[in-house]
């Protein structure tokens with residue numbers, strides 16, 4: 001960078017990424033229409049080849065992921081499910097057997113057979129088994145373990161004596177919710193802990209005092225939604241932070257002044273769509289068209305006048321009336337989650353969805369199959385999983401309800417690029433989630 005001596009390292013890195021990205025965009029714009037149509041195709045066959053090969057055989061370079069083997073299962077099998085495909089019986093049985101060998105005698109899954117049970121690999125294993133679906137996969141899960149990871153301070157530790165952070169809270173609550181074992185003991189003090197991690201920027205950091213980051217923001221918001229305390233967060237500043245993380249490349253960065261990365265397509269777009277739907281639910285509450293459960297006792301006392309007439313506007317200033325709306329919103333947000341996710345779909349995404357899809361497809365997708373962080377980086381299964389998950393979220397961000405598939409105009413490229421819809425709080429394909437919930441409600 002001799003020409004630009006006054007640049008900092010971060011500015012230089014950003015400059016180089018912009019150069020790469022805008023060169024790709026201008027080459028694309030300059031190409032003929034047939035080339036453009038081909039370039040934006042997801043190339044399902046290539047994706048499936050890459051994923052299926054990874055499930056059957058991994059080379060020696062994967063030894064560094066030896067403590068993450070359930071994650072590799074999840075990244076690959078979830079990607080295959082997003083593409084609307086399944087694996088054959090042999091691969092399915094092998095996966096169930098392998099994860100069974102990762103499961104400890106007291107429940108919880110380690111990174112491989114005989115390894116210490118860890119919340120992250122437990123989440124990956126549970127989501128894998130939910131994705132495979134069926135009685136054999138789902139009944140192989142021992143539902144103990146989580147209670148041991150609960151810390152008296154309210155949060156969760158990732159393993160016995162391990163670290164406590166927002167990610168650990170999400171992992172535990174996501175598992176507990178899917179397995180239908182979420183109770184007051186697990187949620188006690190948790191909302192306070194997550195709240196203490198929301199930063200002055202509006203996003204959520206990994207621990208109190210840490211910088212806001214996309215991954216932790218997803219984990220914090222999803223946890224608060226699952227324990228129905230989402231209204232305690234400052235949702236306006238959270239939304240404001242997220243929408244400002246979509247950079248000039250139109251991909252998302254994970255934190256302020258850092259580089260764009262394809263995986264943040266999921267970590268940022270999913271909380272964005274969650275927030276859209278919360279605001280949408282809020283609008284419907286005000287219109288009186290959404291059934292909600294009864295307010296909590298303390299909310300009755302605190303916001304008694306709002307309950308009398310949620311639509312009343314007895315305050316003159318805009319600020320106060322907004323406050324009134326939020327208070328109404330607040331007690332109604334012991335949301336009936338079913339109503340939230342099935343009935344309340346806002347039509348216009350609050351992020352630039354089509355150009356986000358353009359970043360992922362033109363800059364993160366690798367022509368031979370698989371996805372990467374950004375141009376110049378190698379593909380990997382983690383980025384393949386979260387780029388595809390993020391693309392799905394971006395495609396479905398417009399849908400009005402769960403049964404309405406995205407329109408042609410919501411999807412960059414042809415309709416062959418359409419991906420299955422994910423459950424935003426768990427990142428498993430929606431119909432696999434529904435089947436698992438049915439199973440674990442029967443299994444009580």
Ligand SMILES: CC(C)=CCC/C(C)=C/CC/C(C)=C/COP(=O)(O)OP(=O)(O)O
Nearest residue numbers: 120167213215216219254255258259261267
């Ligand atoms: C469910 C689950 C496992 C959640 C994990 C969420 C997640 C992706 C957390 C990332 C945490 C973090 C601070 C990364 C910084 O990486 P970096 O400094 O390399 O990247 P950056 O420069 O883009 O911030």
Ligand SMILES: [Zn+2]
Nearest residue numbers: 261263264373
């Ligand atoms: Zn990444």
